[in-house]
Amino acid sequence: MPFQSPFADVEIPDVSVYDYLFSGLTDDELGRVAVFDSATNAETTYGDLRARIDAFAGALAARGIKPGDVVALHCPNTAAFVIAFHGILRAGATATTINSLYTPPEIANQLRDSGAIRYVTVSPLLPGAMAGCAEVGLGQEHVIVLDGAEGHESMMDLLSEGAPAPEVSIDPATHLAVLPYSSGTTGKAKGVMLTHRNLVANVQQSLTAIQERSDDVVLAVLPFFHIYGMNVIMSLTLKVRAKLVTMPRFDLGDFLRLIHEQRISFLYIAPPMAVALAKHPAVDDIDTSSVRAVLSGAAPLDEALGQAVKKRLGCGMQQGYGMTELSPVSHALPLDRDDISIGSVGMAVANVEFKVVDPGTGEEIDAVPGGRTAPGELWVRGPNVMVGYLGNDEATRETIDADGYLHTGDIVEVGPEGEVYVVDRLKELIKYKGYQVPPAELEAVLLTHPAIADSAVVPHPDEDAGEVPHAFVVLQEGATLTAEEVMAYVGEKVAPHKKIRVVDFIPVIPKSASGKILRKDLKGKTASDFS
CATH class of the missing domain: 3.30.300.30 (ANL, C-terminal domain)
Incomplete structure (x- = not known):
């Protein structure tokens, strides 16, 4: 018997990512600060952000970008990333986001596999980007450098044209919004096909457990090119009309300084950051009283470490679970569930059901009243499950079964409240x-x-x-x-x-x-x- 979410199903709007995030802006919201860029100290309101996204989309369309085309985005966390990313989607194209640390051969592999015909980057990453583009025959004229570089068009060039955003008609359920690539920690990186509906659904689902508010100030240091940063930190924050503070890279000193100066109230972190917050002496020198909530994801967080962060910062602590193939969230621990261990990744978010399956026998593992189940592989089904792996039907069939369950490869146990504890990766x-x-x-x-x-x-x-x-x-x-x-x-x-x-x-x-x-x-x- 599958495990069900404790949250009632939510309605998934049948709209594009752009319409879901920006079409309903009120007059009051237009003047709110959407993004504070820590690299430039510039603020962008929701009204300006939407206008720049529209202008970027119009400029792409004027250059022949149309629905079905793939545009590569290779950029650290900045306001420019937010504009370019949503501009690509607004133009009806598909964004394939490239890891900022990739080498030219890795860039070339992703360009080749995704079929990207335009490349958007920034000047510090340009040498590696051009080497990767050269390997696949993507010429200089197809490379946009957001902050400007000789011989390349810049974001300012595109925005100043004033080209109207194109009229595009897409089916959110089938049209690919993004093509992120899986981490490759257990094999060759694969293009994960996520539709507009996948991304819209997962923000809507996640809001049932991730309790961000419109008055929150959110520090965005985990990379937007990764699905956690992209759809949870960036898009969910924009959906609730909170303020996003971008950091291009993690530096503990700058991280703590921004918490103090910007009065950060909501932190999204990965376990290595939790270690620093729990143990580093520099934390004692900074006023962190503004932080009301910390959510850890991307890898399992131990109960003791979570409790140490919670105690040191005096804030709520939660953990979530997901993967690129799930857009990414399937489970999260709500802040108000103090009765459940922080070592748990929480319960299934709305519209998700899951199974735990013995990897040796293939038998489904049942709930244990008042206790934890035997360990087994986590299988997940919901509207956030990817369409499949690009050009790899075999890998898709191995990952998503005939009943629509995605086999995560993670070994978990389920507690008495339906909360999930990640034991480890099946292959590790x-x-x-x-x-x-x-x-x-x-x-x-x-x-x-x-x-x-x-x-x-x-x-x-x-x-x-x-x-x-x-x-x-x-x-x-x-x-x-x-x-x-x-x-x-x-x-x-x-x-x-x-x-x-x-x-x-x-x-x-x-x-x-x-x-x-x-x-x-x-x-x-x-x-x-x-x-």
């Missing part, structure tokens, strides 16, 4: 003498040590056991710790088969832009590989 479990060892559990234990700033655990080949847990540890500044002390500390807190057998100390844990640990970059490595 360590096999020790036949036992399954979840790396995330060991990482959570490691982070409870006061001398440890960050950690990651990966499988290490072993002749006798098959695999043993291998910990990579980042120490707090000035702290000292031996490998033996690390192993003894964890050994006291876990079952024998979960003990860490190998430890390496490294300066930083490699992570994706969305905060996920890149375990593939650690497997087979030692500390000497990072010196």
Whole structure:
């Protein structure tokens, strides 16, 4: 029997993303600040934002961009990203967002796979962008540089033309709005086909559990090119008419300064930021009293770490779960559910139902009255499930079954209130003498040590056991710790088969832009590989 959302179904408007976010602006809302760009200190009102989106869409249409075309967007979090992104969608085109850290070959691969015919970027990223474009034959005349560069059109050039936004007719249920690419942490990155309805539905669904308000000031540091930043932080914030404060990159000093100066009230973070908020001494030097809520996503957050953030900031703490293929949110823990562990990713959002399935037998796992279920793979169904992977029917069939359930590859348990606890990735479990060892559990234990700033655990080949847990540890500044002390500390807190057998100390844990640990970059490595 599938698990149901505790929230009543919500109506999903049959409209484009643009119409959903901007068509209903009132006179009062037109004058509200929509975006504060921390890189330029410029404010953009909702009225100005909509006008610039319309003008950008008109300029794209004047250059031949039409519904069905794909435009690449390669830009850090700025007001310009918001304008360009929604301008692309307003023109009826599809935006494929490119990771700011991508190398030219990675850029070329995404351009080639997505079929992008225009490229929108900024001058600091231009050298890599042009190298990637050259590899696929996309010429300079097709590259727009938002902040200006010799030989390229700029955003100012496009906006100053005053071209009217085009009249476009699309079917929100089938027309692709965005083509983000999955992180590739477990394989080759794939284009995730998300329609206007997918994105509209997920904002509407998420509002039942993510309780942002119009008077909130939201710090947007997690990248907009990633679906979490794109549809939750950017679009959900615009939908509720709150103020978005953009940061082009994470720097703890600037992050804390903006919390103080802009009186940030709502923080979206990933677990590595939670570690800094819980442990870094600089937090004590900043007034964080304006923060009323913190939501962590992109990777599992341990209960102890969540409680530490909640206590230190004196705010509400919630966790959410999602993935690019789910637009992205399927579960979230509402702020008012203090009776449920912060270590849970919460309940299914509105219009979502899910199953937990034994990966070995394929049998559905039932609820346990008053307790937690056995672990199993999370399967999710709802209007936010992607159309499929671009040009990869086989991968789509492997991910979405005939009944419309998306197989997430995450191992979860379900509590008595229908709340979900993520145990680990199905493909990342360590096999020790036949036992399954979840790396995330060991990482959570490691982070409870006061001398440890960050950690990651990966499988290490072993002749006798098959695999043993291998910990990579980042120490707090000035702290000292031996490998033996690390192993003894964890050994006291876990079952024998979960003990860490190998430890390496490294300066930083490699992570994706969305905060996920890149375990593939650690497997087979030692500390000497990072010196």
